Amino acid sequence: DAGVIQSPRHEVTEMGQEVTLRCKPISGHDYLFWYRQTMMRGLELLIYFNNNVPIDDSGMPEDRFSAKMPNASFSTLKIQPSEPRDSAVYFCASSPDYNEQFFGPGTRLTVL
Amino acid sequence: KQEVTQIPAALSVPEGENLVLNCSFTDSAIYNLQWFRQDPGKGLTSLLLIQSSQREQTSGRLNASLDKSSGRSTLYIAASQPGDSATYLCAVGDTGRRALTFGSGTRLQVQP
Numbered sequence: 001d002a003g004v005i006q007s008p009r010h011e012v013t014e015m016g017q018e019v020t021l022r023c024k025p026i027s028g029h030d031y032l033f034w035y036r037q038t039m040m041r042g043l044e045l046l047i048y049f050n051n052n053v054p055i056d057d058s059g060m061p062e063d064r065f066s067a068k069m070p071n072a073s074f075s076t077l078k079i080q081p082s083e084p085r086d087s088a089v090y091f092c093a094s095s096p097d098y099n100e101q102f103f104g105p106g107t108r109l110t111v112l
Numbered sequence: 113k114q115e116v117t118q119i120p121a122a123l124s125v126p127e128g129e130n131l132v133l134n135c136s137f138t139d140s141a142i143y144n145l146q147w148f149r150q151d152p153g154k155g156l157t158s159l160l161l162i163q164s165s166q167r168e169q170t171s172g173r174l175n176a177s178l179d180k181s182s183g184r185s186t187l188y189i190a191a192s193q194p195g196d197s198a199t200y201l202c203a204v205g206d207t208g209r210r211a212l213t214f215g216s217g218t219r220l221q222v223q224p
Contacts, residue, residue: 033211043201043214056211091155098205099144099163101212103156 004104006092012110018080021107023092024073029102031095034067034077037106038088046090049075050098082111114139116204118215125192126223133187133218135202140180143205146212147176147187150199159200160187164207192222 005024013019025032033048047057052069060067064083069075079086089108093101115138125131135145144163148156160169160176162185168177175188189196199219203212 035212042216043203043212045211045213048211059211093156100146100158100161102158103148105155108153 004092004094004102006090006104006107008107009105010108010110012112013082014112015083016081017111018078019082019086019109019111021077021090021092021109023075023077023104025075025092025094026096026102027073029094029096030072031098031101032069032075033093033095033101034075035091035093035103036088037091043091046077079109082109084111087111114142114204114206114213116202116213116215118200118202118218120218121216122219122221124221124223127192127194129192129222130188130190131192131220133189133200133202133220135185135187135215137183137185137204137213139206140183141207142180143207145176145178145185146203146205147174147185148201148203150201150217152199156201189220192220194222194224196220197222 007022034046037043045059047067049069067077087110089106091106093103095101117136119134146161147159162169162178173190178185199217201217202215
């Protein structure tokens, strides 16, 4: 298996623009997690899905952030409108049974 | 709310030394604990996963222990090598909220 795949790897955008991050989990994994990593706050959970259903979105910063999982092999995290404070590395992870989590390479987002 | 602390924040050792990284957590009602490695600008690589019912796990030169009652875990690295230089992250999976809470990491530098 190729592991968790994320795209794009790097994204530079201007404040106010819409940003969409994409994730393909490992095949057969029922859990998908979105995390954000910043220097100030470290790694924090944003939202996670079980069998394509959002279970806990308490980490989503505000209404500008939304996440979807239309099928078992694809998820998106959207920020609209983006702000400079959203600059961070966004990680997607998947797990077969809520046990060991496997992380993707991350998307480095810079909002100017 | 679970809080995870890692000590020390940074560590520099000469090649060949055995070393211990520490992780503590505030809520002992955990599901599992996972140690990760992160290289600069890269994603997270899972090193060891310890279930709440286990006391330790070993993989090659790495050994992780868990003392749930005292809220502590240690990662022991034997015969350190320059290739071990990275940031090591401890993450706790709670029984209630099925996602990982991360420590801030220990940045390790192994000098040749």
